[in-house]
Amino acid sequence: MAAQTSKFTDACVRDRLLDAADELFYQHGVQAVGIDRVLAEAGAAKASLYAHFGSKDELVAAYVERRTREAREKIVAYVDAAPPDARALRLFDFVVEWVESPDFHGCPMQHIVGELHDDAHPARALVLAQRSWLAERLAEWVRDAGASDVPQVAGALMVLFDGAVAGSELDGSRRAHDARWMAKRLLTR
Amino acid sequence: MAAQTSKFTDACVRDRLLDAADELFYQHGVQAVGIDRVLAEAGAAKASLYAHFGSKDELVAAYVERRTREAREKIVAYVDAAPPDARALRLFDFVVEWVESPDFHGCPMQHIVGELHDDAHPARALVLAQRSWLAERLAEWVRDAGASDVPQVAGALMVLFDGAVAGSELDGSRRAHDARWMAKRLLTR
């Protein structure tokens, strides 16, 4: 309603809040971080948060939405740099780079699922949508790689992806390399 | 100190509390369930909980300890029913059965990791110990299966295990079957 006159200011506070939420939620968990901590980190007022997001749950959902959107953009940019028949494997190069980045400590989507058991939480639907998106991309890339049984191989790569990010959180990037090794073995034969 | 005279009564309340905690923590998450809810479910007094466990964190740790111990017993019993060279693959039969059991909704260990980001939490050490145990068993079973590169194959199977349980929570048991399919392919050649 009042978003025309000062759209920039709007985006500014909203982005500050989202930046702070992103950092704190990913680092310490959604439940462990209270509103006040997000406000302090963002240098924002409580009223601003509730004006822009309406509730903490919606802030969490916005955090997840931005994470998933940016992840899709990064993955597409990274994978599409390879020729079509190499893209399925290239996803696991992306995973290796991701889990070896210094601030990696687990998959935010998996954490959301572990923290928010309530199926009605708005963030869970976004996580499921992200999985559907990845499953579709994998099916494309596996088809382009010339695999014989596309759904079976794509499903297997989905398992490898989940296992790579879950395992790397606790065992280090070794698990991502293990996943890449097996993906290569699965795709080149 | 006073555990001799009425050991049975001791075990009774403690077990009731642990049973209630197990059900509620696994169903709704560790953070979402308060002490009072556990007490009501167990029909116990608050003083009993603090006499036996000392704090909620220790109750959580006891919950994880029992889950991991029982999981090890179940896995060993299930897998050892197969001849040594078939045990690595047999683990994935176990996973399929587990994720297809009606009350399955994710791996409690993965949920603990997602919920408790604090490395100092007593429950996290138990989760890591459980992973080490599984990694060692996998190395044994892979060696007995006659694989050429034992550490590499065992690491790959660890990824498959993690991916199977993580994926099955959201996508259904299909992911566990995908993992078994790939494990078989990896082991029989």
Added chain:
DNA sequence: ATCTATACAGACAGGTCTGTCTGTTCTGGC
């Protein structure tokens, strides 16, 4: 019968969390 250890019941304190509300400050457009 008494005594002791255990468990139950629940009040209570102290803290934290979300969400609302009031009042003030700043800024950009006229």
Added chain:
DNA sequence: GCCAGAACAGACAGACCTGTCTGTATAGAT
């Protein structure tokens, strides 16, 4: 200069959570 919209600052309510404490009931041992 003035005004409207946005953000800041923080008090406040209401709920909830952990952990402590007091008092009572019960059951087994001597």
